[in-house]
Amino acid sequence: MNLVEYSKCDGVALADLVRRGEVSPTELALLLLEAVEKINPQINAVLEIYQDRVEALDDQKISDGPFSGVPFLMKDIGASEGGRLQESGSKLMQGHVAVNDSFLTTFFKNAGLTLLGRTTTPEFALGISTESELVGVTNNPWNLDIMSGGSSGGAAACVAAGIVPLAHGSDNGGSLRIPASACGLVGLKPSRGRVTLGPDIGELWPGMLQEFVVTRSVRDTALMLDAVSRPVLGDPFIIRQPPGPYAQELNKKPEKLRIAWTVDPWHPDGSVDLEVVQSVEHVVCECERAGHELVQDSPVFDYEEYLHAVCVAWAYGMYMGLDMVAAGMGRKVSPETIEPVMWSFYEYSQGLTTADMFMAEFVLNKFRRIFGNFFQQYDLLLTPTLNQLPEPHGKYSKMRTDLDYESYMGLCEETKVHTSAANVTGQPAITLPLGESRSGLPIGIQFMARFGEEETLIRLASWLEKEMPWQDRIPPIHVSH
Template sequence: MDVREYAAFDGLGLAELIRTGQVAAAEVHEAAMEAIDRANPELNALVGDRFPAPLAHTVDGPFGGVPLALKDLILHAADVPMQAGSRLLGPGVTLSYDTDLMRRFRAAGFAALARTATSEFGFAATAEALVNGPTRNPWDLTRSPGGSSGGSAALVAAGAVPVAHANDGGGSIRVPAACCGLVGLKPSRGRTTPGPDHADPLLGLGVEFVLTRTVRDCAAALDAVHGAEPGDRYLLPPPQRPYAEEAVSDPRRLRIAVTTDPLLGDTTVDSSCRIGAEAVARRLETLGHHVSYAAPVIDAESFGEANCVAWSGFLAAEICDLAAGAGVAMDAQHLEATTLACVEYGQSLTAMDVFAAQNTFNDITRQVAAFFTEYDVLLSPTTTRPNFALGELDANDTSLDARGWHDALFEVGTFTGLFNATGQPAISLPLHTSPQGWPVGVQLVGRYADEATLLALAGQLERAMPWADRRPSVHVSH
């Protein structure tokens, strides 16, 4: 199998070739390793070298032998270093066990081949950590692939791997999906397990999953890894039928709300993002859905304050423990300026501050849930701009305090962060193109625990407005 042939298939396509004996798994892995080696010099998407051979995996899982990349944050594999995008951890922390989701990836048959770049501890809408340097967008090497799952997004978009791990605490799956022209689902809180290291990452904001090029890979991956582990805080109802079946079935007639106005604050929304969402809204009407313009009304200032508390408190707790364990100082030699500012703010918080943030999230969640009694889905742009220039979001800007950095990020992610607080599933789809030829993401948000409706609608839109023939300028098949 050569690289061009390899890159033509999504994950399920490769799994079918292996399962039916049309190609050996080893041939797929060789092609994947060559593809990664071709793409990475231009993208700088890897952390360290790719693995010399795939990590151990179950050969007869639904993705038996399919290449996977692992974001270098939260999830970890036994005996594989994790650096979390930070100089604080030196060459990385190596643990002796898999996280629960990593174990599920192996059981699904995913063959992990590399670690991918992230921002420092994931708190940025880009992947330009000082420890790794900037990761570049394969659509335009002067632009960011988004973040914090930027390395994963760049590799998938460039055809190097069909699926990559990602996580999302404010848009870190959906923002890079939008910037790189991918499918990015943030599942409901509790749909995928954060164990055993965490119970409720970021006061419940953080969720783990993957980035893909096709809706069917996204759905099948969720089938393979969803569900709670003993000790998890949440036990969600299982789907009534496999998500993969939903993705190939048209949904019922849905009540869809549409907004192109920022959900959090008064950030300017680029015309390409507005036009893209409006075009999808019109197409949904032709598909038989009831579409109207409406959106939940949120107190943006209260949300921003609570969100900054959640992020800063989590960063302070994690980084203080890691620094103590590594025996290093929390200073400018080991942490970027905005990370250090967030840690210092997090250390100043009291238990009352944290409970106040949780109370704010509770109030907002109930307001948004009431809105979703009237609508099945909310449609919006994913981001305020198709992408942004490298260097624009400078995590080492010493002039920014914790709230200043938080607000700079939410100028990009005004449409995404709300649904980390409410716990609802949200998916970004590459349904539009900007005048510059860049992909433009459109976000669909569903009711809590209703990934089934989102994936059915996403599959319908993929068939009605296909994107499979769009490829970036940096692609392993070129």
């Protein structure tokens, strides 16, 4: 197998070749090394490769998992692997070694994946562009001058460029879906509590955070969700379980759905790029053609109140968290150890009171109730994933000194407000690469479902993948070139 053949396969296809003995896990690992050497100097998405793991592979021990022998990369924050570096994109955490495997990491390994390295993230995963003072800028394979998205931008750039078929990421406000949209991939944020954060964490950021993967195919997304969405004793709660394996939803004709759609920017001063609007309208037409009922409608809420509550929710307790990790590293939180916007974040958090958090939770609860009532009328909400096309480096950098924390959050929300809504409500949402700009950049379209109903998203996404295929779209920076 060569890089061209390797990059044409999704994870399921590679695992099938491994099980049939047509390629070995070692061969696939060596192809990843070749891909990283060829592509990473241009995109700066891979922080580290585990050469020792490549050398220790035993091709006689083939996993029976759905992703047997498939190379995989972990985001440099979130699910950890014991004994491996995890620096969270920050000078404050430089040199930090994880103590143990997260449950999710164990699930990845049990699925047969070969964990071979780390991908970039902005500092502490805050931001919609993967730019870090510690490791530099991660470039988008579609255009090296624009953002790959964040905070899972390193993961998305690697998958888009063909280095791996899928990669680990996390999503606290769109951090899987934003880079998936920017890089032309499938990005699912599961429902709150669908994927465990244990054993070290119960929940983070008032339930907003979920971890999962970015992929190039819906079937990789479905099979991976089956592999990792397993309740673990001690989790804060066990959510509704699906009626059957998510993989069973593939190639199944969607039932007639009532789908609300909107291109409302939600931000009072925001706008949606005309090409993004046209892509949304095209998908609306395709869904109508399939017999679904499409209604132009949108939840109505107080944006400024919502944004302030999100800022408080993210910041509450941050100073304690940063102080704890700093103490563990023998360092102090200061403008020398964290980036300017993160320093503003830290200072902002120190001024918060318990009353601020109660008021923020009151507002976010109101927001969740608005969306809950809205989804009594509709099965899905269709929106842009990003209001704008992927933008040049620098705009969303936390190294900017002209932005404080609140203004930075507002700037990010202008383009990604539709993604963060699902984090606040806990509902599942998926972005699919269904649009393309005149300049050739991918445009993601987001579908949001009722809480716990990922199967609806998988079923519709599988149908759209056949009707509006994206597999032949390959960025200029790609291992096959």
